[in-house]
Structures are given as structure tokens and as C-alpha cells.
Amino acid sequence: MTIKELARELEMSTTTVSRVLTGQEKKYRISEKTAQRVREMANQLDFAPNQIARNLRLQKTNTIGLIIPDISNPFFANLARTVEEELRRRGKMVLLCDSKDDTQIEEESVQLLLSRKVDGLLVAPVGEKWEHLQKKVAVPVVLLDRYFEHKDLPYVTTDSFFGAYKATSFLIEKGHRHIACIQGLTGTTPNEHRVKGYESAMQNHGLSQNITIAGSDYSMINGYESTKELLARPETPTALFALNNQIAMGCMKALKEYDFSIPDEISLIAFDEQPYFELLSPSLTAIKQPMEGIGKVAVEMLFELMDEKKVAPQMLKPMLIERDSVAPIPQKS
Amino acid sequence: MTIKELARELEMSTTTVSRVLTGQEKKYRISEKTAQRVREMANQLDFAPNQIARNLRLQKTNTIGLIIPDISNPFFANLARTVEEELRRRGKMVLLCDSKDDTQIEEESVQLLLSRKVDGLLVAPVGEKWEHLQKKVAVPVVLLDRYFEHKDLPYVTTDSFFGAYKATSFLIEKGHRHIACIQGLTGTTPNEHRVKGYESAMQNHGLSQNITIAGSDYSMINGYESTKELLARPETPTALFALNNQIAMGCMKALKEYDFSIPDEISLIAFDEQPYFELLSPSLTAIKQPMEGIGKVAVEMLFELMDEKKVAPQMLKPMLIERDSVAPIPQKS
DNA sequence: GTGAAAGCGCTAACAA
DNA sequence: TTGTTAGCGCTTTCAC
Numbered sequence A, B: 001m002t003i004k005e006l007a008r009e010l011e012m013s014t015t016t017v018s019r020v021l022t023g024q025e026k027k028y029r030i031s032e033k034t035a036q037r038v039r040e041m042a043n044q045l046d047f048a049p050n051q052i053a054r055n056l057r058l059q060k061t062n063t064i065g066l067i068i069p070d071i072s073n074p075f076f077a078n079l080a081r082t083v084e085e086e087l088r089r090r091g092k093m094v095l096l097c098d099s100k101d102d103t104q105i106e107e108e109s110v111q112l113l114l115s116r117k118v119d120g121l122l123v124a125p126v127g128e129k130w131e132h133l134q135k136k137v138a139v140p141v142v143l144l145d146r147y148f149e150h151k152d153l154p155y156v157t158t159d160s161f162f163g164a165y166k167a168t169s170f171l172i173e174k175g176h177r178h179i180a181c182i183q184g185l186t187g188t189t190p191n192e193h194r195v196k197g198y199e200s201a202m203q204n205h206g207l208s209q210n211i212t213i214a215g216s217d218y219s220m221i222n223g224y225e226s227t228k229e230l231l232a233r234p235e236t237p238t239a240l241f242a243l244n245n246q247i248a249m250g251c252m253k254a255l256k257e258y259d260f261s262i263p264d265e266i267s268l269i270a271f272d273e274q275p276y277f278e279l280l281s282p283s284l285t286a287i288k289q290p291m292e293g294i295g296k297v298a299v300e301m302l303f304e305l306m307d308e309k310k311v312a313p314q315m316l317k318p319m320l321i322e323r324d325s326v327a328p329i330p331q332k333s
Numbered sequence C: 001g002t003g004a005a006a007g008c009g010c011t012a013a014c015a016a
Numbered sequence D: 001t002t003g004t005t006a007g008c009g010c011t012t013t014c015a016c
Helices: A003-010 A014-021 A032-044 A051-058 A074-089 A103-115 A160-173 A189-204 A220-232 A245-257 A275-279 A291-306 B003-010 B014-021 B032-044 B051-058 B074-089 B103-115 B160-173 B189-204 B220-232 B245-257 B275-279 B291-306
Strands: A063-068 A093-098 A120-123 A141-144 A155-158 A179-182 A212-214 A239-242 A267-271 A285-288 A314-316 A319-321 B063-068 B093-098 B120-123 B141-144 B155-158 B179-182 B212-214 B239-242 B267-271 B285-288 B314-316 B319-321
Touching (some): A003 A032, A014 A032, A063 A103, A074 B093, A093 A103, A093 B074, A120 A291, A155 A160, A155 A189, A160 A179, A160 A189, A160 A267, A160 A319, A179 A220, A212 A220, A220 A239, A220 A245, A239 A245, A245 A267, A245 B275, A275 B245, B003 B014, B003 B032, B063 B074, B063 B103, B074 B093, B074 B291, B103 B120, B141 B291, B160 B179, B160 B285, B212 B220, B220 B239, B239 B245, B245 B267, B291 B314
Parallel strands (some): A063 A093, A120 A141, A179 A212, A179 A239, A239 A267, A267 A285, B063 B093, B120 B141, B179 B212, B239 B267, B267 B285
Antiparallel strands (some): A285 A319, B285 B319
């Protein structure tokens, strides 16, 4: 069923049909009667214009490419949900790519999406390279979560420094002095900023000598093994700061296995809240990222870029959710 | 950068260029020298054919529509991950739609995807209606998770009856007699089969009179409120069977709030395993669905359908993961 | 071995 | 108020 057949059926030109169907009847002063007939017939034969042809002609696909490092990570799944919803509301569809935290897959995905002529790109990059996101990319790009400083690639993300500083200060206020930080993927901005936030807080409280950083990626296994390693050290930390939700899970697993009681023997705080945190025992204190905000702002930004407007990067403030995995300890200098 | 420009640059026809670039040089006996030159130039100018034009010409988009009720539910996020990976491996991309468990959005999504000429549809339907998935759908469709019996729509799903029967029997073997089931969305096949599995197990053990079914959808809030309601009844159940992961979370929340100790005062088992279940306190006994299998088999099936082969629906067996949320209770008839 | 030209289904500039 | 026609960028039939 094409517009041509529809036009033949109606005994009029494809032009007229097209104009009615694209809502331009007013503009071309098409008689209400004609318009009515077109709509009825289209409805009756339930004709839907071939979007591929349309896209080719219009040089516009109403499609946005979304590249995410791991859709099974609830953080990104949530992001994807908001983004999809926001885009749908604005008449766009989403081509989804999961890069599996692999820069090469990410680069390939960008190519694939560009050759499919997406109108824009929303990317939560792995974070190791950026050239493929900037050079020869003819469409607007907005980065999510991870980004690149000084690269003029617009982004929207959580204020990681702020969040980490807050989490660490919170622990310090509770009397903790030996706080270890288990980091995610090194070299990526959120990780570096979280680490810096942690370090700053430690330094500002005169605890520079106690700064302890372990770990290497955003996985549960990393949390698990880093925790075990930390527990094996001569001076066991009294608190752990896990830099994402999966690391925190690994920490809990290790602590459980080693029969460390949280928070009595060791406190735990996570960057990145998840709904089930409140159900864990003990419930997990966490830094909650403004997920909805990130998705919404990113889509907004992308639209502004598509309208050739200028945009400024955005850092959204996270908040601390106090639960039971952090206990005060008696002060001892 | 179009193939035309590339051809001009090379001083040959677009035909030849196209033939080389689509790997048909052998077929048309194009000289190796020419082919070489084409590839080099294409590479150098890093030319990538406009897929939209290609799709239009070929009447094929290498795109699959994936409709899912809620991508933020880890069950579906996992499914999406496997599906995306499998499809990428086979050279297809994924257009993602989140129906938010709303049949109307689902119907619209099908229309949108069809007008974009996807080559196939992978749908985890809300489960209330099926007409929009069968009538006038010109492309192959495979259903995930939820499906429709006797509707000739191929599906791949977990054997829900089997899993629920197993979970219930497990509780009965542990001595439980008053087992309540908190169900998900009524009217959907997995839910009905899980309920039937539960009922069958109860009946086969002579516990028909104790069958208790509460709840109405797959949400945490449903688990929460249904549990509270069950606890308020004169005869409190000794075990709860939650029909999905989110319901189970709601149960835990309610039990925690009411200071019911799991498993000492009440046992809990969930249909649908999640990685964090082992970290909950107590760790949660669950029926684990073969997620990877579902995704892979579904994609395979879709490809067979695209090759005009016949396929048979598949039910994959889940397995029971024993943890600490179920305790035996002394037998009393 | 290579090329000219038609055509995929649609929209819009130009014409009437 | 409506229609003719060119063309989006590609592939492929037919011709040489």
C-alpha cells in the first residue's frame, strides 16, 4: 500500500494526498471535502506512509541513536527508560546500542548509527576515547554520565565530586578515619571526580595519610575482590565507599562471606542508589543520582542542538540517602 | 559524501563503485585493480553508504523492533541486552520501544515500527490484546515472556507452570501448609500459568482448601500492599510465593516494616531471580529464568521466520535456587 | 569488465 | 485548489 495506490483509488494526485496526510491542507487551501475523503480512505485502507522513503526525501529520520555501556546495569536501564519516554513524546524513536564498555564496539556503533542517518546521538561513552564522537560526526551529540573535559562535547551528568565529597564527609562526621574507596573504571571522568571528591574530603579533614583507593572497574566482581583485598591489609578500614551500585554489591557479598557485620564492624556507602538498597540488610546508605533529570535534560539539550542553539554542559546535584549501613564510631585521633 | 561523488572522484560509474562496495566484484568480474582503487578511495574519504537510500531500494532495513513493557525492570533489561547482542552479531540494529505495560502504547509502537519497515518484531507484550500483533503485520513476530495461547503467534518463554509448581512443592516439602501466592498482572499467560502451577501443587498435596491468591500486577507496590493485607488476615500464611522480582521486593519491605522475621516467622520465595537476591538478608530463594536462552532462542526463531521457515513455540525450564529465605517448619496436619 | 538509466516511495518546487 | 515532475542515494537490469 503506497501513496500512489491510495491516490489512484481516490482519483487524485499523490501531491494532494501527501499534503493532506502531512497536515498541510490549510497551507495549500485544499477543500475540506477533498481532505475529508483522503483521510477517510487512508483510514479505511489503513495506509501508513513508508517512513524510509520519507526519511530519504526529507533527509531526516526522526531517530536518535542511544549508546549505553551496559543496559543490564539498572543505572543505565533507568536512563534508557527516561530517554525513550522523552523522545517518544517528541516524536522520535530510539536505536539502541549496548557497547558492553568496549570502546571499539562504541566506535562501530557510532558509524552504524551515522550511516543510518540518525538525527542525533545520545552517548554514555566508555570514556577512553572521544575522537569518534567529535570528528566527522555530522549530527548533534550529547554525552550522558561520562564525558570529556575540555573537549567541547556537551554532557549532562551527576556532580560526582560533590556527591563523593558529601559521602566521605558524612563518614568522617560519623567518626570514621580509615575510609577506603573502591573505584570504578579509571580514566573515566565520573570515576576521577568521585575519587577526587573522596580525596578532597579526606584532605580537608586532615586525613590525607589515610587515603586508600582500590579497584579498577564498575563491576560487582571488582567490588568483591577489592573488598577482600582491603580486609586482608594490616589496617582494616572502618568504612568503605563504593563508587557505584555494582561495586557496592560486591562489597556486601565479600563482607558477608567474611562475616563482617555492617555497620557494626564496618560501614558501607554507595555512589548510585537502587530501589532494592532499602531492602538489603542493613539497608544501604547511598548517593542518589538524579536519573530522571539526566535523561530529560539530555534530551532537551539534544533538541536545542538540533535547533542550532548553543548549550552548556550540566552537572546535576545528587543527594545523600541515609540508611542503616553507616554507624558512628567512637572518636579516636 | 555520496556514492555519486565518490564515483566522480574515481572517474567511474556509480554502478561499479556500488558493486565493489557491496562485495559483488567477483560476480561482475571487476578487475582487481579497479576494485582496489575503489576500496582505497572509499576508505580514504571514509565513505559510508546512506543506509536510508539503501533500505528504500532494497526494501529491507536490517532493523528489528523490540517492544518491552518496562526496560527498568532488570528482567527485561537483561533480555534486551541479550537480544541486542545477538542481533548485532547478525548485522541487525534494534529500535527500542518501552510500552510501560500500556496496551495502547504497545499498539502505537507496532504501527510506528511497521511504518519504519522493520524486518521483524520482538515483542514482550503487555498481554491483554493480540490482534495488533497478528493482523496486518507483514513481518515476522516472535513473542517474549508473555504470549497468547492458541493464537499462532510464536513465542519463547519460561515454563511458568513448571517453575511455580516446583517452588510451591519446595515449600510444601519444607512443611509449609499455608502458602499464599501474590500474583502479577492477571490475564497474562505467565501469571496464569504460575498461578496454575501453584494451585496444582497445592491440590496434589491435598491443600486445595489453603489456596490463597492475592495481588494484581507486577509491581513492588503490589507486593507490599498484598503482603500487608495477607498479614492482616486471621490465618497468617507461613510462606509467601511472589510471582516476580518486584513483587518479592514489596513483600520484603512489608515484612520488614511489620517486623516479621524471614524465614523464622514466614518464608519467602520469588519467581524470577536477580543478582542482588543473594545479598538480601536473608538471601532470597528464587526460581531463576533462563534469560540468555530466551533472548537467543527468540532471535534465532525470528531469523528462521525471516527465512520463511516454520518454528515451534518454546518453553524453557527455569531452575530453583535455594537460599536462606525458606525455612522448614514442624509438620502439623 | 563497465556503464546508463530506471525505480524504491515519498515530498515540494514550480506550473496551472 | 490541484497536478506534473524532479530528485533524495542507492542497487540492479539491461545493454554494450
